[in-house]
Amino acid sequence: MSHKMSHNRKKLYFPMRQTLLLIGLCISLISCGGEKSASLEDFHTRPVTLPDGTAVTAEVLTKTGDMARGMMFRESLPEGRALMFVHERPSRQPYWMYSVKVPLDIVWLDRRGKVLEISENTPPCPGQASTCPSYGGTVDASIVIEVPGGYGRKHGIRLGEILRF
Numbered sequence: 001m002s003h004k005m006s007h008n009r010k011k012l013y014f015p016m017r018q019t020l021l022l023i024g025l026c027i028s029l030i031s032c033g034g035e036k037s038a039s040l041e042d043f044h045t046r047p048v049t050l051p052d053g054t055a056v057t058a059e060v061l062t063k064t065g066d067m068a069r070g071m072m073f074r075e076s077l078p079e080g081r082a083l084m085f086v087h088e089r090p091s092r093q094p095y096w097m098y099s100v101k102v103p104l105d106i107v108w109l110d111r112r113g114k115v116l117e118i119s120e121n122t123p124p125c126p127g128q129a130s131t132c133p134s135y136g137g138t139v140d141a142s143i144v145i146e147v148p149g150g151y152g153r154k155h156g157i158r159l160g161e162i163l164r165f
Contacts, residue, residue: 048082048145049164051156058084058145058165070146072099077148084165085144093144094137097125103149105157108141113163116141121149 048058057080061067067085071077087093095106101124108117116139125132136144145163157163 046084046165048084050152051158051161051163054155056080056082056147058082060084060086062086070095070100071097071102071104074101076102077104077146079148079151081147083146085146087142087144090140090142092137092139093141094134095119095122095144095146096132096134097122098129098132099126100124101126104146105149105152106136107145107147107152107157107163108136108139109143109145109163111142113143113165115157115159115161115163118152118157118159120152 045057045059047055049055059082061070061083067087070083070085077083085093090110093108097104103121103123106119106122107115109115117136119135122135147157151157
């Protein structure tokens, strides 16, 4: 009989211990409530500072499928937003505008953020994929950033300038 009682105590002890740990975790999370909580989007973005000091929020794309899709089918890219394509290694990366709905400035960078190449106000390509031209990709680049068309010139993005991220 004492064996059964001891066995039942163990069953009650471990769930109680886990419950207390969970309560402690909840209390510590609640005590951090003064700060803005992070959204899922925050984990896939990073700030990028343009040459004139303007900061934009860049959606960071590193997976092949995400990079291939990029701005395709999106209705807009608002001012203050950007897409950042991070390539595995420096290489020539031409981009195209198939199924992109708005003009974009496409900027090729090295890992330090130095501007190597720019395609300004790159026009959308609403036609067939086979008729869409490619832009840039004439130099080895590690990172490509897309901002709304005309935004780069407005904020000082020129060859040789540095973008901080």
